[in-house]
Amino acid sequence: MKFLIEYIGTVLKSISSLWSGMRLTGYYFTHPKEIHTQQYPDNRATLTLGERFRGEVVLTHDENNEHKCTGCTSCELACPNGTIKIVYKNVVDEEETGKKKKAIDEFVYHLGMCTFCNLCIIACPTDAIKMSHDFEHSTFDRKSLTKILNKPGSKLMKGVE
Amino acid sequence: MINKEEIENLTQAHEEDFILNVGPQHPSTHGVLRLKIKLQGETVVHIEPHLGYIHRSIEKMCEASSYRNFIYLTSRMDYLSAHINNQACAMAVEKGLQLEIPKRAKVIRILMSELTRLASHQLWWAATGLDLGATTPFFVGFRDREVIMDIFDETCGSRLTMDYNVPGGTMFDLHPNFQKNVHAFLKGFKKNLPEYHQLLSGNIIFQNRTKGVGYLSPEDAVSFGCSGPTARGSGVSCDIRKWHPYDGYEEVQFNEVLETAGDCYARYCVRMKEMEESVKIIEQLIDNIPEGDFQDKTKAVLKLPKGEFYSRVETARGELGVYLVSDGTSKPYRMKFRSPNFSNLSALRQIAVGGKIGDLVANMAMLDLVIPDIDR
Numbered sequence: 001m002k003f004l005i006e007y008i009g010t011v012l013k014s015i016s017s018l019w020s021g022m023r024l025t026g027y028y029f030t031h032p033k034e035i036h037t038q039q040y041p042d043n044r045a046t047l048t049l050g051e052r053f054r055g056e057v058v059l060t061h062d063e064n065n066e067h068k069c070t071g072c073t074s075c076e077l078a079c080p081n082g083t084i085k086i087v088y089k090n091v092v093d094e095e096e097t098g099k100k101k102k103a104i105d106e107f108v109y110h111l112g113m114c115t116f117c118n119l120c121i122i123a124c125p126t127d128a129i130k131m132s133h134d135f136e137h138s139t140f141d142r143k144s145l146t147k148i149l150n151k152p153g154s155k156l157m158k159g160v161e
Numbered sequence: 162m163i164n165k166e167e168i169e170n171l172t173q174a175h176e177e178d179f180i181l182n183v184g185p186q187h188p189s190t191h192g193v194l195r196l197k198i199k200l201q202g203e204t205v206v207h208i209e210p211h212l213g214y215i216h217r218s219i220e221k222m223c224e225a226s227s228y229r230n231f232i233y234l235t236s237r238m239d240y241l242s243a244h245i246n247n248q249a250c251a252m253a254v255e256k257g258l259q260l261e262i263p264k265r266a267k268v269i270r271i272l273m274s275e276l277t278r279l280a281s282h283q284l285w286w287a288a289t290g291l292d293l294g295a296t297t298p299f300f301v302g303f304r305d306r307e308v309i310m311d312i313f314d315e316t317c318g319s320r321l322t323m324d325y326n327v328p329g330g331t332m333f334d335l336h337p338n339f340q341k342n343v344h345a346f347l348k349g350f351k352k353n354l355p356e357y358h359q360l361l362s363g364n365i366i367f368q369n370r371t372k373g374v375g376y377l378s379p380e381d382a383v384s385f386g387c388s389g390p391t392a393r394g395s396g397v398s399c400d401i402r403k404w405h406p407y408d409g410y411e412e413v414q415f416n417e418v419l420e421t422a423g424d425c426y427a428r429y430c431v432r433m434k435e436m437e438e439s440v441k442i443i444e445q446l447i448d449n450i451p452e453g454d455f456q457d458k459t460k461a462v463l464k465l466p467k468g469e470f471y472s473r474v475e476t477a478r479g480e481l482g483v484y485l486v487s488d489g490t491s492k493p494y495r496m497k498f499r500s501p502n503f504s505n506l507s508a509l510r511q512i513a514v515g516g517k518i519g520d521l522v523a524n525m526a527m528l529d530l531v532i533p534d535i536d537r
């Protein structure tokens with residue numbers, strides 16, 4: 001008899017605690033306004049990200065196709081996993097001295113290896129690189145993850161040493 | 162490698178024994194952990210965890226990178242306590258440099274650590290519900306965690322692997338909206354916490370599945386090296402924040418949560434109460450963030466003097482120790498991490514053997530294992 005009472009008691013308690021859980025579920029079912037989910041691919045146009053958000057490393061260019069990277073390799077040295085590789089070329093400084101000097105030929109960035117740690121951005125003395133907010137990186141081809149960040153024909157901005 | 166004990170255990174299997182493989186791809190192992198289980202009927206008689214499916218040799222990689230860089234590899238160990246791992250490494254380097262970081266940086270670090278702990282416990286709570294067959298907790302837990310993730314996103318720049326600590330302080334200053342957002346979070350979370358208890362803690366079915374299940378005695382907890390909520394659920398006082406305060410924990414008021422029952426429900430209660438303590442710590446500090454620098458200026462290339470440096474912190478899962486040997490160059494000579502999950506996993510056999518296979522999931526959930534931290 002005692003067992004039966006206990007058993008029925010447990011069943012009743014279980015039902016009541018199930019009910020209290022289901023009540024909450026039901027509450028959110030009937031109050032969709034309180035749900036925080038964002039409809040991601042549909043809300044692309046209105047999606048806002050924090051200003052410090054780390055999407056990928058980009059080299060900023062101005063309207064004259066000039067960037068600020070002097071090729072000092074600080075970023076390359078600061079990177080924990082060899083994501084950045086700076087390739088040089090020799091250019092002739094025509095306007096002033098006429099001497100040969102080094103400039104970057106290619107700023108190679110292996111997006112697939114980047115851990116988005118921000119160390120390269122901090123290390124850069126001229127603020128040439130920054131993090132963009134673009135985060136949709138998936139591709140079908142691994143090769144497309146290796147990027148050349150300096151645009152073709154771009155050159156060093158005047159006055160940046 | 163199969164050791165002698167295991168061979169004996171497996172070869173001596175009786176006809177009615179059943180060998181079951183759980184993982185490495187199984188939803189309730191929360192990662193790539195493989196458990197070899199010997200069953201007699203429904204009773205578990207032996208468990209053998211097999212590790213190494215996500216080994217990335219983080220310790221060795223640390224030895225090849227500079228003192229500034231290695232910190233960020235540790236975000237990938239216990240990814241749910243990424244900020245606290247980073248803090249432990251930054252502290253070890255600061256010990257070597259004999260650097261006293263600014264007051265503001267310390268407070269920021271504590272605030273971020275406690276937010277990380279809250280986010281981690283919320284995720285654990287969500288996943289526990291799912292493991293034991295309730296789906297709603299998963300969404301409720303993630304709803305509150307999302308708010309913390311947004312706070313991290315705004316101030317640190319990323320959501321999960323924050324990479325916010327540098328030797329000497331933090332990478333950036335707090336975002337201007339930080340205080341406002343944390344206040345909004347605290348208000349919302351305090352309102353939502355009763356829902357957590359309504360959904361799981363008070364549920365009879367949940368209580369029956371966790372009360373008296375997976376008993377771990379305090380002696381065993383100590384001898385297996387358990388730490389964090391797993392050990393505190395057995396009544397072992399081991400909170401590093403209390404015993405060896407770091408980065409200004411000695412100045413905040415909070416209680417170390419202890420439960421003596423030693424079963425799954427006790428471990429559950431410890432984590433639930435720890436959330437309240439974390440809220441308490443954040444409330445004390447959020448309006449009193451000292452002005453000043455957020456970072457001490459350090460050289461571009463850090464060189465530590467010859468010697469050994471050890472730092473320990475309390476992550477969401479227990480004690481993380483960082484042991485660093487320097488030979489005077491710009492790279493560590495040897496790195497060793499004492500990770501909490503590895504020791505906590507070793508107690509699994511003790512608590513699950515003799516129980517039913519259905520309880521194994523509850524036991525695993527209450528240990529709150531993060532597999533990348535076990536393998537490193």
Ligand code: SF4
Nearest residue numbers: 079114115117118120
């Ligand atoms: S964000 Fe980090 S990993 Fe990525 S390129 Fe910069 S330094 Fe390297």
Ligand code: SF4
Nearest residue numbers: 069070072073075124
């Ligand atoms: S991006 Fe900055 S740090 Fe990197 S090479 Fe150019 S100037 Fe130097």
